[in-house]
Amino acid sequence: MTKVLTDARSIRIKGRSFLALVLSPDLPLDDWLVRLDDLASRSAGFFLDRPVVLDVTGLVIDKIQLKDLFEQLAERNVRIMGIEGARPSMLGPGMPPAMKGGKPAADVEVKQREAVSEDAETESEAPAPADLQQGRPAAQSLVINEPVRSGQSIIFPEGDVTIVGSVASGAEVIAGGSIHVYGALRGRAMAGSIGNSASRIFCRKLEAELVAIDGIYKMIEDMSPALVGQPVQLWLDGDSIMASTII
Amino acid sequence: MGKVIVVTSGKGGVGKTTSTAALGAALAQNGERVVVVDFDVGLRNLDLVMGAERRVVYDLVNVIQGEAKLTQALIRDKRLENLFLLPASQTRDKDNLTTEGVDRVITELKRVFDWVICDSPAGIERGATLAMRHADMAVVVTNPEVSSVRDSDRIIGLLDSKTLKAERGERMEKHLMLTRYDSVRAERGDMLKVDDVLEILSIPLVGIIPESSDVLRASNMGAPVTLADARCAPAMAYFEAARRLRGEQLPITIPGDKRGIFGKIFGRKAA
Numbered sequence: 001m002t003k004v005l006t007d008a009r010s011i012r013i014k015g016r017s018f019l020a021l022v023l024s025p026d027l028p029l030d031d032w033l034v035r036l037d038d039l040a041s042r043s044a045g046f047f048l049d050r051p052v053v054l055d056v057t058g059l060v061i062d063k064i065q066l067k068d069l070f071e072q073l074a075e076r077n078v079r080i081m082g083i084e085g086a087r088p089s090m091l092g093p094g095m096p097p098a099m100k101g102g103k104p105a106a107d108v109e110v111k112q113r114e115a116v117s118e119d120a121e122t123e124s125e126a127p128a129p130a131d132l133q134q135g136r137p138a139a140q141s142l143v144i145n146e147p148v149r150s151g152q153s154i155i156f157p158e159g160d161v162t163i164v165g166s167v168a169s170g171a172e173v174i175a176g177g178s179i180h181v182y183g184a185l186r187g188r189a190m191a192g193s194i195g196n197s198a199s200r201i202f203c204r205k206l207e208a209e210l211v212a213i214d215g216i217y218k219m220i221e222d223m224s225p226a227l228v229g230q231p232v233q234l235w236l237d238g239d240s241i242m243a244s245t246i247i
Numbered sequence: 248m249g250k251v252i253v254v255t256s257g258k259g260g261v262g263k264t265t266s267t268a269a270l271g272a273a274l275a276q277n278g279e280r281v282v283v284v285d286f287d288v289g290l291r292n293l294d295l296v297m298g299a300e301r302r303v304v305y306d307l308v309n310v311i312q313g314e315a316k317l318t319q320a321l322i323r324d325k326r327l328e329n330l331f332l333l334p335a336s337q338t339r340d341k342d343n344l345t346t347e348g349v350d351r352v353i354t355e356l357k358r359v360f361d362w363v364i365c366d367s368p369a370g371i372e373r374g375a376t377l378a379m380r381h382a383d384m385a386v387v388v389t390n391p392e393v394s395s396v397r398d399s400d401r402i403i404g405l406l407d408s409k410t411l412k413a414e415r416g417e418r419m420e421k422h423l424m425l426t427r428y429d430s431v432r433a434e435r436g437d438m439l440k441v442d443d444v445l446e447i448l449s450i451p452l453v454g455i456i457p458e459s460s461d462v463l464r465a466s467n468m469g470a471p472v473t474l475a476d477a478r479c480a481p482a483m484a485y486f487e488a489a490r491r492l493r494g495e496q497l498p499i500t501i502p503g504d505k506r507g508i509f510g511k512i513f514g515r516k517a518a
Contacts, residue, residue, distance in 0.1 A: 151400075
C-alpha cells in the first residue's frame with residue numbers, strides 16, 4: 001500500500017554543516033589575550049567574517065569572567081557564534097548558544113605577514129577555507145551497533161546511517177543519505193539532509209515522532225494509522241513523502 | 248578493590264533511594280562490607296530511609312572540602328555492623344561537589360568496602376553525572392510508565408558517554424530494576440508490561456519489584472525493606488536482585504504471575 005502523506009505546501013528544514021574556527025583560551029586570560037593581539041597584529045583581519053566557536057572545556061572560569069572575555073573579544077572584532085564545553089551555569093541570556101558534537105578538522109595555519117599593509121584584510125581571508133575542505137575523510141556510511149538513546153543525536157551529513165537497534169523517543173538521526181533502522185524508529189529521522197531527494201528511510205517498526213527527507217517533513221499524527229508499528233519505507237515523490245510497508 | 252554501583256533513573260520518585268537502601272542491606276546481610284553514599288546534596292533522603300537521620304554529624308561535602316575525615320562521616324548501621332552510610336549535606340547544593348573530591352572519596356571507599364552503592368539524585372545535571380562517573384556498574388531504576396522509561400533511556404545514553412568507564416572505551420554494565428510493578432494493572436493495559444520496557448531500553452533485567460505497601464511502611468519506619476520484613480514480596484525481589492548483582496544466574500520471576508488456579512479460570516473468563 002502506498003499513501004501520499006503531504007499536501008503541496010510544506011516547510012523545508014535542512015541541516016548544513018559549516019566550518020568554524022575554534023578558539024581555546026587558557027588561563028590567565030590576560031596573557032592569552034596578549035598572545036591573541038600578537039597573532040592579530042601578524043595577520044590582520046584573521047577573524048574578520050569568520051564564524052568562531054569558543055572552546056572553554058576544562059577552563060576554570062565563572063559566568064562573569066566568561067562575559068568579560070566575550071567583551072574583550074568583541075573589542076578585537078572576534079565574533080563568537082557559539083560556545084563549546086561550558087557548564088550550563090556559565091551561560092545565560094544574551095550569550096552565544098552552547099554547541100556540541102563538533103568534529104575535528106585540520107588545524108588552521110595563521111599566515112605570517114612581515115608588514116601589515118592596507119590591503120591585508122582582503123588578502124588574508126582567501127587561503128584557509130580551501131585547505132580545510134580537503135581534510136575530511138571520504139566516509140560514505142556510518143553503522144551504529146547499539147540503540148540510539150533518548151537525547152542522543154547522530155549527525156552524519158556524509159552519507160547513509162545504519163542503526164542495528166532502535167531509535168528511542170527523543171533521539172534523532174540526521175543523515176546526508178538514507179537512514180536504515182533495524183529496530184523501532186521512535187524518535188526523529190531526517191534523511192537527505194544536505195539536499196538529497198533520492199534518499200529514503202527504512203525501519204522495522206514505524207513509531208517515529210517525525211520523519212523528513214530533503215527538508216520535507218511529516219509528523220506521525222499525519223500518517224495513516226495502518227502504517228504505525230509496521231515495517232515501513234519512506235521516500236520522496238516530488239514534494240510528497242510516500243510510505244509503504246515492507247515485508 | 249570494591250565494586251562501585253550507581254543507582255540512577257533520570258526521573259525522580261521512582262525508587263532510587265529505596266532501592267539503594269534495600270540492595271545495600273541485602274548485600275550486607277551476606278556478610279560483605281557495604282557503604283551506601285547519598286549524592287543528593289541539598290535534598291538528602293537516604294539517611295531517613297536508613298533510619299540514621301539523627302546520627303549525621305559530618306557529610307559527603309565536609310569530606311570533599313576537607314573539613315572532616317571519611318571515618319568521621321561514615322555512619323555504621325545499628326542493625327548490620329558491616330553496613331555504612333555516607334550521608335549528603337542538606338544545607339549545601341550540588342555545586343559543592345567537585346570531580347577531584349568525589350574521585351578521592353570513591354577511591355578511598357573502594358579500598359575499604361566490597362560494595363560502594365551511590366544513590367544518584369534525579370536529573371541529568373552535576374549531581375547525577377558525578378554520582379555515575381566512577382561506577383563499575385549501573386542499576387537503572389524504572390517505573391512501568393512512559394515518562395520514566397524515556398528518562399531512563401536518556402540516563403543509559405549518559406552512562407555510555409559521560410562516565411570514566413565510557414571515556415576509557417570500556418562498556419558500562421547496566422541493569423534494569425523495574426519498580427512498583429503491578430501485574431494486574433499491566434495486564435489491563437494501565438501500565439507498561441515488562442516486555443514493553445525491555446524492548447525499549449534493551450538492557451538486562453536485574454529484578455522486578457512489585458508495588459507494595461510494605462515498601463512505604465519500611466521507609467517510614469526508617470529501615471530498608473530488606474531489613475524491615477525480609478519475607479515480604481518486595482524484600483524477596485531485592486534479595487534476588489542482590490544475588491544477581493553478585494553474579495549469580497537466577498531466573499527472573501514476574502511478581503503476581505503465580506496466580507492460583509481460580510485466578511487463571513477467572514482470567515480466561517474475563518478475556
